[in-house]
Amino acid sequence: MRIGELARRTGTTERALRYYEEQDLLRPARRPSGYREYVETDVRTVRNIRTLLAAGLNTVTIGEVLPCMVTDGEALVPACPELSTVLLQDRERLTEAIDDLQAARRVLDAIIAGAGSPAARRVDACQPA
DNA sequence: GTTCTAACA
DNA sequence: TGTTAGAA
Numbered sequence: 001m002r003i004g005e006l007a008r009r010t011g012t013t014e015r016a017l018r019y020y021e022e023q024d025l026l027r028p029a030r031r032p033s034g035y036r037e038y039v040e041t042d043v044r045t046v047r048n049i050r051t052l053l054a055a056g057l058n059t060v061t062i063g064e065v066l067p068c069m070v071t072d073g074e075a076l077v078p079a080c081p082e083l084s085t086v087l088l089q090d091r092e093r094l095t096e097a098i099d100d101l102q103a104a105r106r107v108l109d110a111i112i113a114g115a116g117s118p119a120a121r122r123v124d125a126c127q128p129a
Numbered sequence: 130g131t132t133c134t135a136a137c138a
Numbered sequence: 139t140g141t142t143a144g145a146a
Contacts, residue, residue: 004131014132015139033146035132133146 003028006038010046017046023059025049025066044071051076056094061086 007014020026021036026045028036048069052062065087068080078084114120 002132013139015141018133019139033132034134131146134144136143137141 001038001040003036003038006042006046009043010050012046012050020046020049020059023063025059025063047071048076055090057090061090 001009003014003017006012007017010017017026017036021028026038026042026049028038028042031037045066048066048071049062052065052069053059057065065083068078068083069076070079071077078087
């Protein structure tokens with residue numbers, strides 16, 4: 001099938017599919033015309049890629065993990081034992097990212113709270129934006 | 130009408 | 139990632 005059909009059947013865009021190929025997540029063959037030719041199993045692969053992307057994994061990690069994943073109906077299930085460590089490591093990365101964002105929010109909250117102080121009365125210093 | 134590559138107010 | 143231009 002060509003890129004348009006795969007995009008339709010996976011709820012993605014052609015742009016995304018070309019990007020996945022660029023990241024070596026998909027290896028579609030080429031027709032003499034230059035058009036990409038996808039196989040039936042690519043439908044499932046693309047769905048798995050999207051699930052992993054939604055889990056916050058980057059394309060490099062997805063490339064490593066993808067071949068070790070088997071789908072059980074709707075669920076993606078790890079098929080290799082070493083996989084759990086990679087996934088747990090990524091979970092830590094997400095936890096750190098969350099901590100950083102929470103710290104940023106605390107700083108912003110402090111600034112917002114300052115809006116009520118006397119120093120905030122210098123309206124002449126405010127630019128219309 | 131569909132896809133391709135390349136590039137970015 | 140969206141979008142678009144220009145070509146096949």
